[in-house]
Amino acid sequence: MDVPVVTAADSERDQRRVAAELGRRGIGRGDRLVVSASASPALLAVVLGALRTGVVPVVLDPGLPPGERAALVADADPALDVADEPARLLTGEATAELAPWPLARPMHYTSGTTGRRKGVWSGVLDDADARALSAEEIDLWGFTAADRHLVLSPLHHSAPLRFAVHTLLAGGEVLLPGPFDAARAAQVVTGLRPTTTFCVPTHLQRLIARDDVDWSSFRVLAHAGAPCPEPVKRAVLAALPAGSVWEFYGSTEVQFTVCSPADWQAHPGSVGRARPGRRLETDERGQLWCAVPRWARFEYWRAPEKTAAAWRGDRVTVGDLGRVDPDGLVWLDGRREDLVISGGVNVYPAEVEAVLDAHPGVVESAVVGVPDDDWGQRVVAAYVGDADPAELAAWARERLTAAKRPKSLHPVGELPRTSTGKVRRLDLPAVLGL
Template identity: 80%
Template sequence: MTVVRAADSLRDQRRAAAALAAGGLRTGDRVLLSAAGSPALLAVVLGALRTGVVPVVLDPGLPPGERADLVEDADPALDLGGDPERLLAGDAEADLADVPLARPMHYTSGTTGRRKGVWSGVLGEDDARALAGEELELWGFEPGDRHLVLSPLHHSAPLRFATHTLLAGGDVVLPGPFDADRAAAAIAAHRPTTAFAVPTHLQRLLGRGIDWSSFRLLAHAGAPCPEPLKRAVLDALPADSVVEFYGSTEAQFTVCPAAEWLARPGSVGRARPGREMSADERGQLWCAVPRWARFEYWRAPEKTAAAWRGDRITVGDLGRVDDDGFVWLDGRREDLVISGGVNVYPAEVEAVLDAHPGVVESAVFGVPDERWGQRVVAAYVGSVVSAELGDWARERLAAAKRPKELRPVEELPRTSTGKVRRLDLPAVLGLDG
């Protein structure tokens, strides 16, 4: 377990920047890293960003073939692999900008298809300050913060929370790969003030007798949070400390403080400052974003064009925006199941299944069906038998939305940030033909 101090990280950021310059990297070049979370990874990312070099951060657990494909696509000027420390060996230090001059380039998680690189380029000074200031103001990062990292740093939200804590002068606690016992020990030993989590983390940490009183902010996102779990988290954490948000690798959309969620359970909140949410005639959500939040899909102009309408961006999520501006998610267009001509949103069915006291979590998807086009199938983790869960669903869902099959599983296949890999479920359950 490692604690990263802002002053130590700043020194290493200057060394990383000097080493990148000595290696011939210039503004707009890419440096690729595929390393586990460490002080060196954070220093190289920030040292690069604060000199206009764009870090491309990959999952260190990628299979060699997939990694090779992404490296070829990213075309980096330097590939550090799993060894960011090699940039910190020298004593030379370079000057840094006050704020990052770019965003890291991440590849989308691939839960609904081929990964896409998200590229924001290098920002002008005013836009760079606006981008950093937006995060610092929204989450209130300050020198007294101690941020607990629960998710892998190769994903955008965990990396963003950690780097902005360091930029504000706070500390970052790195317990290592997520383990509930290790995370609970870190909370007890280091008394963190902030953390970013996905619902899977929260589910595994609750009920362990953890003293959460040091937290001023527990932000969660990345996957739908079942209502029973959300209420348990709100009961366990200090008042007003739990904040949900809705975003993606590409962009950030909404924020939902605890009081607003309690007033509208199930909502993901309202648009972040400087943004505006809307839904089109198909129920697809769009967000108007400021200039500094724009991006393109790396070397994929057709995908970029499909995602933008003027200053509005969509990542394919479906939902609605009520008269007060609150956003309600139905799921991803790629996840939509059309059974007998009826649109079935997995999130709606999952909410009903997850409300059963014998269900820990569920995932709903469609499989080809000669009669219906697709039939609705649900995999679930829990103690309830499928017949009982079927009766529960029958009482609460219209016929077209009821799962035709309910399959108990030990666990759901996930990405490293907790998102269910729906594309893998048919194979896991032997339903892939």
């Protein structure tokens, strides 16, 4: 099977070449390097070679429209832009020394589901914090030299890049099968026997529906990025080795929780407990705040007012709404930007979606508010599945108060999403013709 396999040794050799080339060009600690390429051994070498010399890679989606890409590059103000050609930094044979671990975090731009993208900047860390940052991730997922990590999501997003990078730092291998295709992914899982992967629920939905996947090699399958429909989650738990299916809740900016298989099975719908070294609580508006260690701090690039709004001392919020129960389990209600106010009543889309998703004829749903002359906003829902809209409306009437019931229900072939699987709620009204 023709799938690139990146070994830690080969990658380290290339990282040293990248470091030497950056030094030759006079690019050093705190400088920014833009790269916007598809997953490849060269991309991983450039990211890690830069990070281990204190250069901050700004990793952009290679599929961005030219105008949007140009705006982000101008905002990042890089010392160098290698665009979709990371191998340009691997042309020489000279090598340079590397720090044992990354001295910074890559700079990513938020995914933009609720407005203008923001750069997430952590600067260059001191030695102790840099070591702690990598140790936290490696220890949490137990990465070792025996791991073979399967990349299913684009590496310009923070979570898939983080998993791949830390597998290599731990001495393991990374499989790069290319853009997600369920049939090819099934072949890779069955034939090359990865031990770990990160994915989003869309991947799980497409893979679990197949009967040609041998899941037995996995010790960790971690998913995040969007809510996973309960029937899909239960099917995945049943198909994979016991104890291997994990979930986490985080964002481009910061990681919040981890949910073990046991916690989810005992408390379906929870996103787990605070990661080690973190503490979660809510404010008077139901907004979640997380106290984080020093190495997890960040600011919004060149946006001090947004940075100030996100932080209270060592606590940070990204605007998500939820609750922390007496046992320390975290439950999400959605984002404040997604909140629908209908007739003066706060309606959280996640609550309505949970009811709709529980219908046997619904695969997944998404809820949004649209302007209404009488109510301010009215609740509408799109869903994937074969449920009859009238039957689904009756189902909702039995389980939701009047203000929370969708005023219209729209079956669709698929929901509009970002490349990480998050539903683009802002696009729903246009998709539905509302």
